[in-house]
Amino acid sequence: MSSSSYSQLDRLLWVMDCLRDPDSGCPWDLKQDFASIVPHTIEEAYEVADAIERQDKADIQEELGDLLFQVVFYARLGKEKQWFDFEAIAGAMAEKLIRRHPHVFGEHSFSEQEVKQNWELEKARERQAKANDEAVSALDNIPLALPSLTRAYKLQKRCANVGFDWPDTTGVLDKIHEEIEEVQQELARSKRNEEALEEELGDLLFATVNLVRHLKKDPETALRRANAKFERRFRQVEQHADEKADGVTGLSLTELEHLWQSVKAAEK
Structure with a gap:
């Protein structure tokens, strides 16, 4: 079948198959594995964010295509290992979205706040199901590889979902001032402890991220x-x-x- 008779998605999957063909594929693509393309995936995600920030319609389309290709690449690698394929990835995603949106695909009626609460509750159920008999933490499954600002935001958000949070920004601002004072104390020492200074700077950044979160902004x-x-x-x-x-x-x-x-x- 000619590639031109495929749907555009099928055509992209066909291109990926050709690139990974053991006999006629691309030497570079054939050398790749899951781990080796992760840096490219992260880079492509940031390039999508950059194009959106610049509101460049042509670049947004192009960068989204590059990001989609990363998913297609992982799907092909999974298929080769008989783990999953693109259909399995798409199907699992569709099922998860249906499960997390009972107000759209079921008979429930939620306010915007209830939508968010249900979303987090469903995610908690999913974490519990994956854990089997192991202890479950509200902080499970927050990737270590996330940018530090984003990971701090997610850690704080998870804690807030179980009630461990300041009721308003007053406590958050007080905490930021406290952390600034502790940085100043480290700087004032006659013999600076670089490790302690770094720890206090980290605490100050973490507290600042908390203020950003309380004001419903994204730190990244x-x-x-x-x-x-x-x-x-x-x-x-x-x-x-x-x-x-x-x-x-x-x-x-x-x-x-x-x-x-x-x-x-x-x-x-």
Whole structure:
């Protein structure tokens, strides 16, 4: 059958089969396994997020295609090991979504808050089912490989779901001030303990993530946007510095700070 007669999804699966063909496939693709393509999957996910942040429609489509190909690649590897295939992955996902949305696929009627509660309750049931007779924690199945900000957010969210949380931002802000003071105490020591300082800095970051969560924001998104803003402004500082002197290295810190404030004022 010609590849042009396939649906586009079937065509992509056919391309993957060709790439992994032992006799005529691509040498690079044939060398890959589950572990070796994980870094590419993570990179593609970030590239999707970047394209969405830039609202570039063409790039969003392209990057989503790259991410879809990662799933197709894993499906092919699973099929070769007789573990699962693309149909099994899609079917299991459909079943899980149906199970977690009884208000859509059943006769239940939920408010938005009840939808979230039911979602977390169903996820807890799924974790219990996977655990068999082992002890179950609310913190099970939070991947260690997640970015640290995201993992901190998920740890805090799981604890909040079982009632271990500040009732409002007052306690969160107090905790941030407490952690800042503890960092200052470490910095004030005559002989700095670098390990203790790092621990206190980690606590401060963790507490800050908690504030972001309480305000119903995503820490990765917030920091990604802050990075983009800083980069945009600093590039403008560099441009102004090139006009005034021999780049940023030719200006004093006071002069650079003046340019920075000028760029901020111009943006506002």
